[in-house]
Amino acid sequence: MLAILDYKAGNQTSVRRALDHLGIPCRITSDPAVIAAASGIIFPGVGAAGQAMDELTQTGLDAVIKAQVDAGKPLLGICVGCQILLDYSPENDTKALGIVSGECAMFNRSLTEEDGVPIRVPHMGWNRVKPLRDCEILRGIEPEAEFYFVHSYYPVPAPEFVLAETFYGIDFCSVHGRPGLWAVQFHPEKSGRPGLTLLANFNAYCREAAHAQ
Amino acid sequence: MLSKRVIPCLDVRNGKLTKGVKFAGNVDIGDPVETARMYYEQGADEIVFYDITASSEGRGIMLDVVERVAAQIFIPFSVGGGISTVEDMRAVLVAGAEKISVNSAAVKNPDIISQGAQAFGSQCVVVGMDVKKVPVSETIPSGYEVVIHGGRKAMGLCALDWAKTVEALGAGEICLNSIDADGTKDGYELTLTRLVAENVGIPVIASGGAGNPDHMADALTQGKAQAALIASIVHYGEYTLPGIKEHLTARGIKVRSVW
Numbered sequence: 001m002l003a004i005l006d007y008k009a010g011n012q013t014s015v016r017r018a019l020d021h022l023g024i025p026c027r028i029t030s031d032p033a034v035i036a037a038a039s040g041i042i043f044p045g046v047g048a049a050g051q052a053m054d055e056l057t058q059t060g061l062d063a064v065i066k067a068q069v070d071a072g073k074p075l076l077g078i079c080v081g082c083q084i085l086l087d088y089s090p091e092n093d094t095k096a097l098g099i100v101s102g103e104c105a106m107f108n109r110s111l112t113e114e115d116g117v118p119i120r121v122p123h124m125g126w127n128r129v130k131p132l133r134d135c136e137i138l139r140g141i142e143p144e145a146e147f148y149f150v151h152s153y154y155p156v157p158a159p160e161f162v163l164a165e166t167f168y169g170i171d172f173c174s175v176h177g178r179p180g181l182w183a184v185q186f187h188p189e190k191s192g193r194p195g196l197t198l199l200a201n202f203n204a205y206c207r208e209a210a211h212a213q
Numbered sequence: 214m215l216s217k218r219v220i221p222c223l224d225v226r227n228g229k230l231t232k233g234v235k236f237a238g239n240v241d242i243g244d245p246v247e248t249a250r251m252y253y254e255q256g257a258d259e260i261v262f263y264d265i266t267a268s269s270e271g272r273g274i275m276l277d278v279v280e281r282v283a284a285q286i287f288i289p290f291s292v293g294g295g296i297s298t299v300e301d302m303r304a305v306l307v308a309g310a311e312k313i314s315v316n317s318a319a320v321k322n323p324d325i326i327s328q329g330a331q332a333f334g335s336q337c338v339v340v341g342m343d344v345k346k347v348p349v350s351e352t353i354p355s356g357y358e359v360v361i362h363g364g365r366k367a368m369g370l371c372a373l374d375w376a377k378t379v380e381a382l383g384a385g386e387i388c389l390n391s392i393d394a395d396g397t398k399d400g401y402e403l404t405l406t407r408l409v410a411e412n413v414g415i416p417v418i419a420s421g422g423a424g425n426p427d428h429m430a431d432a433l434t435q436g437k438a439q440a441a442l443i444a445s446i447v448h449y450g451e452y453t454l455p456g457i458k459e460h461l462t463a464r465g466i467k468v469r470s471v472w
Contacts, residue, residue: 114214126216126469144471150336
């Protein structure tokens with residue numbers, strides 16, 4: 001069973017619908033006992049980093065997430081959930097979870113696309129994800145596949161955590177982490193078949209990890 | 214690089230799919246959920262549902278359609294038609310839509326845009342604009358006027374001014390429909406599309422007039438739109454989404470090619 005963290009972050013229902021479709025058992029929960037019993041955690045997020053962090057600290061979920069990651073529980077952060085795994089976001093001047101070292105940055109509107117046209121912010125729509133190193137959750141996904149993004153800030157983790165990049169005015173980090181701890185800036189639950197494959201890959205990893213223990 | 218989006222639009226009345234020409238003579242042509250699933254499987258980048266039912270009973274049916282769509286398709290979709298309050302927006306978003314679209318209600322009460330953006334984020338709020346070409350005047354310096362009620366009522370509002378206003382109020386996207394081009398299949402209104410796209414920083418979806426994939430390519434290049442809305446050219450099987458995307462790719466436009 002996967003635990004989808006419930007902290008009023010918006011897209012938890014979309015994530016649940018995608019997992020239901022894949023036949024992956026899951027629960028939307030903020031109960032530490034349920035989270036501890038899960039084989040893996042999905043940390044969703046939509047909206048602003050500051051609001052998300054406030055909600056996490058008020059509910060004590062920040063400590064729960066940190067303890068679970070320390071104990072080796074697989075975790076997948078999505079969108080804002082990807083950004084606030086880092087140390088800091090300039091969005092609402094937010095001190096974030098500090099699980100992965102790095103910060104967030106905002107797209108600079110003076111950047112241009114490959115065709116020379118200035119980028120529009122937010123980065124909204126479909127874009128490619130180029131893996132820089134082997135990453136279990138991207139396995140079986142064609143290099144031409146695209147994912148659905150909606151964001152104005154992007155993660156800038158320490159270089160050793162950058163797993164994949166996407167071009168939007170600059171090459172920014174769209175997947176970061178390490179085996180068992182992944183974060184994606186796009187929305188796999190809204191990215192068609194490639195997104196569903198990514199979620200299924202994460203679940204397969206969680207099942208294996210739980211079995212190995 | 215961000216892909217240009219191809220967006221089928223489904224007009225729904227009482228839970229049934231319809232497609233009208235110039236907002237008249239709608240006929241039922243199918244089940245919106247099945248059609249949405251088919252377009253999802255064929256590579257639609259997003260889907261727009263426009264609920265042309267006016268009654269509250271119809272609204273309930275639409276929410277059921279939204280829930281069934283959300284359980285089966287895993288790409289973003291928006292719902293418009295008859296949404297005039299933050300509570301209307303919330304009901305549609307909770308049912309599973311990514312975005313809601315406001316049109317006449319925003320013209321009558323522009324605050325709905327900022328209220329929606331504040332409550333759910335700008336990315337959720339699409340403003341639909343129905344626009345008609347008119348003689349250039351002091352009130353309408355662009356020569357394009359915003360109309361509501363399916364094109365029947367002129368508002369004395371300049372389309373360019375309105376586009377800038379909705380962006381300032383927090384709209385995340387503009388769906389720009391030319392009443393003159395709608396249903397003609399003669400191509401999008403490129404002058405209007407380009408005028409708005411060049412003067413706002415949010416994405417513009419071109420709407421009205423698509424008769425073939427070249428029209429779409431024109432809207433995405435000359436018109437500078439980020440997305441092209443289509444309806445009858447796919448609903449009646451004249452063109453398929455994969456065929457359209459192949460054509461756009463051949464014209465040098467980056468679209469999503471794997472799904």
